[in-house]
Amino acid sequence: MDKFGKEYALTHVAMQYQAREIKYFFYSQAFADGFRISFAILLPALLGAYFNFFQIGLTVSLGCMCVSLTDAPGPVIHKRNGMLFCSAFIFIIAILTGFARMNIYTLGLEIMATSFFFSMFNVYGTRAASVGNSGILIMILTMDASLAPPQIFQHAFLILAGGTFYTVLSLLLHALRPYRVSQRALGDSLREIATYLSIKADFYDESTDLAANYKRLVDQQITVHEKQEAVRELLFKTRQIVEETTAEGRRLVFVFAEAVDLFENITATYYDYALLRKQFAGTGALQVINKTLKKTMTELDTIGISIQSSTGFRQSFDYTEELNNLKKKIDEISTKEANSLVLRKILVNIRTLFADLNNISQYFQKEITVQRTRVDSSRFVSHQPLDPKIMWDNFSLKSSTFRHALRVCIACIAGFMVAKFIDYGHHSYWVLLTIAFILKPAFSLTKQRNIQRIIGTFIGGAIGVVILTLTHDRTIHFIFLVLFMLGTYSFMRIKYLVMVICVTPYILIFFSFIGGEYRSVIEERLLDTAIGCVIAFSASYFLFPSWEAGQLKNDMRGIVRANTNYLQKIVEALGGYGINLLDYKLARKDVYLNSANLSATFQRMLSEPKSKQGAEKDIHQFVVLNHILFSNTANLSAAVFSKEKRTYPAELIAPGKKAVNKLNEVRKKLGDDTAIASEALKKSSPSGQIETADDLLVKKQLDFIYNLAGDLEKTTNAIIG
Numbered sequence: 001m002d003k004f005g006k007e008y009a010l011t012h013v014a015m016q017y018q019a020r021e022i023k024y025f026f027y028s029q030a031f032a033d034g035f036r037i038s039f040a041i042l043l044p045a046l047l048g049a050y051f052n053f054f055q056i057g058l059t060v061s062l063g064c065m066c067v068s069l070t071d072a073p074g075p076v077i078h079k080r081n082g083m084l085f086c087s088a089f090i091f092i093i094a095i096l097t098g099f100a101r102m103n104i105y106t107l108g109l110e111i112m113a114t115s116f117f118f119s120m121f122n123v124y125g126t127r128a129a130s131v132g133n134s135g136i137l138i139m140i141l142t143m144d145a146s147l148a149p150p151q152i153f154q155h156a157f158l159i160l161a162g163g164t165f166y167t168v169l170s171l172l173l174h175a176l177r178p179y180r181v182s183q184r185a186l187g188d189s190l191r192e193i194a195t196y197l198s199i200k201a202d203f204y205d206e207s208t209d210l211a212a213n214y215k216r217l218v219d220q221q222i223t224v225h226e227k228q229e230a231v232r233e234l235l236f237k238t239r240q241i242v243e244e245t246t247a248e249g250r251r252l253v254f255v256f257a258e259a260v261d262l263f264e265n266i267t268a269t270y271y272d273y274a275l276l277r278k279q280f281a282g283t284g285a286l287q288v289i290n291k292t293l294k295k296t297m298t299e300l301d302t303i304g305i306s307i308q309s310s311t312g313f314r315q316s317f318d319y320t321e322e323l324n325n326l327k328k329k330i331d332e333i334s335t336k337e338a339n340s341l342v343l344r345k346i347l348v349n350i351r352t353l354f355a356d357l358n359n360i361s362q363y364f365q366k367e368i369t370v371q372r373t374r375v376d377s378s379r380f381v382s383h384q385p386l387d388p389k390i391m392w393d394n395f396s397l398k399s400s401t402f403r404h405a406l407r408v409c410i411a412c413i414a415g416f417m418v419a420k421f422i423d424y425g426h427h428s429y430w431v432l433l434t435i436a437f438i439l440k441p442a443f444s445l446t447k448q449r450n451i452q453r454i455i456g457t458f459i460g461g462a463i464g465v466v467i468l469t470l471t472h473d474r475t476i477h478f479i480f481l482v483l484f485m486l487g488t489y490s491f492m493r494i495k496y497l498v499m500v501i502c503v504t505p506y507i508l509i510f511f512s513f514i515g516g517e518y519r520s521v522i523e524e525r526l527l528d529t530a531i532g533c534v535i536a537f538s539a540s541y542f543l544f545p546s547w548e549a550g551q552l553k554n555d556m557r558g559i560v561r562a563n564t565n566y567l568q569k570i571v572e573a574l575g576g577y578g579i580n581l582l583d584y585k586l587a588r589k590d591v592y593l594n595s596a597n598l599s600a601t602f603q604r605m606l607s608e609p610k611s612k613q614g615a616e617k618d619i620h621q622f623v624v625l626n627h628i629l630f631s632n633t634a635n636l637s638a639a640v641f642s643k644e645k646r647t648y649p650a651e652l653i654a655p656g657k658k659a660v661n662k663l664n665e666v667r668k669k670l671g672d673d674t675a676i677a678s679e680a681l682k683k684s685s686p687s688g689q690i691e692t693a694d695d696l697l698v699k700k701q702l703d704f705i706y707n708l709a710g711d712l713e714k715t716t717n718a719i720i721g
Contacts, residue, residue, distance in 0.1 A: 027309035029184040034490025037068040063162020066134040075237035087163030090138040097142040098152030115412040119405035187308025189227040194301035201293035203273045204286040225596035262356040268634035269349045313364045319354045403544035404441040411539035434532025444607035446540040456500025464505030481509045547612045548605035557672040558594040564663040571656035573640040576647030618718045655702040662709035
């Protein structure tokens with residue numbers, strides 16, 4: 001193929017990918033949320049305008065907008081409670097602000113009290129934090145409203161009506177299609193696992209930089225974990241699905257369980273990729289493995305899209321034929337290469353992936369009856385009590401939430417004072433809006449939001465000005481208004497920069513409809529955004545800062561403890577002491593959770609000032625070593641759960657026991673003195689000989705794990721000094 005042909009092929013593939021992603025977006029939960037929120041906000045305003053009660057309709061829309069912030073995907077009972085609490089809070093705050101705004105000092109006190117109180121809601125989790133954000137939002141949007149005392153209660157009741165309308169609409173849509181949110185979340189999770197598999201496949205591409213690919217792999221693992229946790233929340237906290245009373249519920253739980261096993265199998269396929277490249281360079285072995293894994297990735301991605309879009313699925317290739325072709329090529333290479341056992345092991349891993357893929361695809365075979373799992377699902381999800389004592393216990397500078405609430409409180413009152421002092425324009429509340437929604441508990445996220453807010457506001461402002469300058473047709477303006485609304489609320493939870501780019505022209509066009517001069521509005525918005533960003537960034541850096549290096553040690557202890565427990569269960573099983581499947585899965589989940597926490601903390605740390613970071617290279621090595629450690633531990637599970645149950649001799653599992661002891665030493669160095677009890681490891685294993693090539697491979701893996709534990713100890717010593 002000539003150069004032109006290659007470029008054409010690459011362009012064609014890129015266009016197909018873009019078309020696929022656009023299709024995926026329109027079936028995504030993000031777009032569904034954006035469409036629902038936009039409809040709920042527009043309807044009261046349009047009805048009000050039609051019946052000459054535009055201001056009333058606009059106030060009802062304001063209530064809808066506030067409550068929509070809490071309507072994140074999750075169990076319906078949590079969504080309902082969140083929206084009801086939010087409706088009550090915004091009603092109360094609207095009344096308090098209506099009276100407090102009559103005096104600048106009482107308004108200042110309310111800003112301080114409200115911003116602090118609602119920022120403390122972070123101790124109850126993400127949904128409660130969004131309820132708090134809604135409370136702050138309604139305070140900010142009401143503080144400049146010109147309301148006489150008799151109008152205050154009317155204003156508050158209209159906001160309550162909007163919140164109630166949105167709650168009823170959201171719950172009604174869920175009742176009509178109760179499984180759609182779970183389907184979308186499950187499909188999204190499968191697509192992220194497919195991306196993880198694609199990164200794994202890149203290890204077999206000799207042109208891939210191994211260190212950079214490990215970073216991509218660890219970063220993607222965070223995303224996979226977040227998506228899996230979202231599915232767990234939906235499946236295991238929704239009564240109808242937990243009890244598995246319907247065929248659809250059983251299929252969803254079955255596919256999710258298979259997807260978790262698939263992810264483990266992908267994670268378990270670790271090899272010394274540098275050595276693999278050295279051994280099989282020029283044989284073509286790695287290229288054929290890479291090609292098969294990429295085909296598998298595309299198939300899994302297609303399954304995810306099909307589940308998400310609730311459409312049918314057909315296999316794009318014959319799995320058995322693909323495996324046979326791969327086996328034939330590996331056999332041809334094996335006859336020429338002396339050390340080809342590892343290739344056969346990879347073939348076994350890929351065969352397992354295809355078996356998992358085939359199991360997942362059963363979701364589309366409606367005639368197949370999936371039995372109830374009878375798993376104690378409550379052990380796989382966390383439960384957040386709404387006890388006021390939790391908030392009270394966090395009233396200490398040791399609490400990161402308390403420090404964050406103080407930062408928000410001080411920054412908001414500073415923004416209020418600056419806005420009053422400058423007295424520029426008619427929308428000084430934009431300064432407080434910027435501060436309240438940019439300032440986050442983590443400095444890294446505040447910094448990122450600052451940059452995205454400024455860039456997005458300038459780009460969005462330019463787009464809005466161009467639209468309003470080039471055409472004065474109200475119909476065209478309204479079409480753009482709706483499109484930008486859809487963009488704002490669709491990307492609200494997934495792409496902050498895109499949301500900001502959409503929200504600025506949305507606001508400009510809206511103000512042009514109500515008679516505002518868009519040129520003065522854009523000037524004011526740019527200035528207020530800049531002021532708010534400066535105050536938020538300064539508060540995050542100087543006021544009770546919480547640097548990730550301080551949190552890192554806790555996450556390091558967590559992952560080493562989880563890895564120790566996970567390896568210990570595998571070694572016990574190899575020694576003949578059995579393994580409880582539920583305990584094994586909980587240990588596996590704990591490893592994924594702690595690994596994702598450590599990786600996320602490390603990522604955030606890299607965005608902080610260099611002077612506030614720890615030993616970057618050593619910590620990155622610590623993260624990668626732990627990932628390799630649990631990948632190899634998961635690989636051993638194949639021997640534990642094989643059909644031919646057996647007890648392995650003491651000589652074989654001795655390195656595993658030593659590795660567990662070494663990891664316990666690492667835990668102690670990190671300050672974790674709690675014991676992980678194991679009477680089984682204290683007993684002597686049966687004597688015997690290493691009999692087969694598979695036994696020898698298990699022995700080599702355990703030796704490798706022991707060496708990893710030693711490397712982890714050295715890296716830990718370097719980090720703690």
